[in-house]
Amino acid sequence: MTSPGLNEDKVALSPLIKRRIDTLHADKMAINDQKMKLIGPLDLDDWGFVHFPDFTFEAPPEALRDDGIICGYIPIGLTMRAFMNAMPKYINKNSALGGAWIKPITDFAPIRMAPEDFPDELQPVWDKYHTFPGFGGMNHCAGDITIGLTLGWGGLLDKIRYYRAFNSPEDTSFYDGEELVVLGMQEYIAELAVEARRLAAEEKNPNDKENLNEIARINEWLVDNPPRTLREACQFIAHFQTLDRTYYVGGALDQLDEALRPYYERDAAEGILLDDEAVWYVASVFFNDTHYSQIGGLIPDGSRDMTSRMSFIILDAMHALKIPINIALRVSDKVNETLLRRSLEYTMEDGTGVDYSLNIGCEQGFSRNGYPLGLARKRAKVGCNWTAIPGIEYPLQDVTRCNLGFAFYHALQDVRVGERSLDYLYERLQFHTKAIVDSIKAGYDRHYEVVGRNTPEVVYNLFMHGPVERGLNCSEGGVDVLSFNIDGVALATVADSFAAIEQRIVKEQRITWDELFEVLDKNYEGHEDIRLMLANIKRFGSPDSAAEKWALKVRDHFVWCCKHEGTPKHNLPIIPGMFSHGTLIELGSRLPATPNGRKNYEPISHSNEPDPGFARGVDTFSPSLKATAVAHAQPGYGNSAPLHLDIDTDMLAKHGGMDALIALIHTHNHMGGTLINLNCLTEKILLEAHEDPSIHPDLIVRVTGYSAFFASLSKDYRQQIIDRFLSKRAG
16 A cells, blocks of 8 residues: 555665765674674674773772672662763764764673572572573663653653652652763763764864764754754664663664654755755664664554655665664555565565564454554564564563473473373473473562662663653553563474374384484484484474474463463563574573484574474475464464565565565465564575675674674574575475
């Protein structure tokens, strides 16, 4: 669907703007090259920090407890303020904006949970199942950036002081700590302006001198005042990014096109803004950091898509800069068709681009938790895989891993000493899965009670509706929607193992239970024939496979464990998801051999996806098979379980090209899918880059829900993508 009168043209860049953006790309490559040499591979979303290897920092002595750690509002506020004053003030003369973050503050200062507040009684369970419990997780929510854009830093300070006086709490530490953070930001911004003035005085090129002076003027204004123009709004967002990343590496950035649209429209109407300048401003935000944000999507009543000219400018900025950028396009039946098609055009040209957040699975799924559909539509894709309602919801997504692979491993050990049957194996899997989920729930109860007095959300509290007004950390009732997430992992590993046992032991009686235990104990050494026999069944994702039946049974029980009751003490609501991030390597490295033919310590399966190579011998366009399997195995309550598609552009040409991708995206949406991560590459380029990353240093890929330079990933992380891609003929 297109909008009448909406300018959907590509932006033509002037020579000056193109030079600036191209130079920003080159500068980014140089910065990343330095980081790789000094730090090594970075197996994460492409953090935009500028590395200053000689920088050191000592926390204020008054912030330290007797045991040497820093926790609580005032100690953290003191430390953040001191750090923002101390860290180098970076200005790039090709950027429209000033500033950059330099590394997380926790690399320099011992900000952490107090040992006495840690749930030691739960640690043995977490260790047994190699669980990521989520306790102490930080920043996995999204602020409403319009709060800051409306108030500015001076207005945020006034708001803190007003509600401290209005509420008159006995303990003012919440407000005192937040005030220190804002004061630190104001002092940081003032020093940015001073640095820009200094650089301008030394600059010989008149265009660059003018740009540096403008950066100084904007920062001088923004110390106390809210932004008035698009460029000032982008500079405010860059300040927010620097603060957000510095404190526990936050990364959520709201519905970016709607946040910036009023400034663009006002500037354009007043004749003070050209579209290529707008592209440069947004590209400068992306150069500053790869925060997660969304474009497009339905307004709350569902009557129309909110795509605007700003949506196209954001897409063009992403394409022009050509660095890892984490933008999602929300897809519905009312999506702007030109925006969708152009995003795919850019992906096919660049190798990757936006990912696709799907409205039916995300919105209707979230409403199944008892929330109105209009509220569900406000959930934006603002994390690696995850969505949240900016400013309203505390979901704590992507901080847990319920390792179903270890639930299965312990169930198999129970069968070893007990009843030799599939029914008993599944019964024990149910027991161990519930034990993991229950332990995470108990940890969330403790998190709810103690995280605010230890590591409060001193950044997001400023950008949420409620915390400052109530004087409460957003984790403990400062916001209205609490929806704690638990992610299951290793679904295909478990489902394929059940199916292999069912087929080869129970039905065909090709091997016995004892023989299975023997070959697993030996890691299949000397028994490659048995390993191949177990692996070569119809696996999860293949049409009419028994493994899919098992995947759905395992999924259903995991979902029930999450949803049938809240946390034991505070009845906090739980929403299930299935997402592994890159931890399939880490978690797999601890898991012994499994009956699906996987050897000791090899990676587990991704999220709720079939394993690579699942459809060998099936004469079908395997991306469609994979998409169907992922859609069928969604947890179903609105949290993303993503589909990764790594498609050879040569193969794509044989299957209808862009039209085939558009059809697949819409079909996956209607089947209840939630997120599609897409790479369109050629086998030749990918293999060359894997063998020698220096050959294609600026090749960008989507790894899971995030994008990164392929060359900046470790060999193991690159191998994930190679495995997915080389099995394209088979999924």
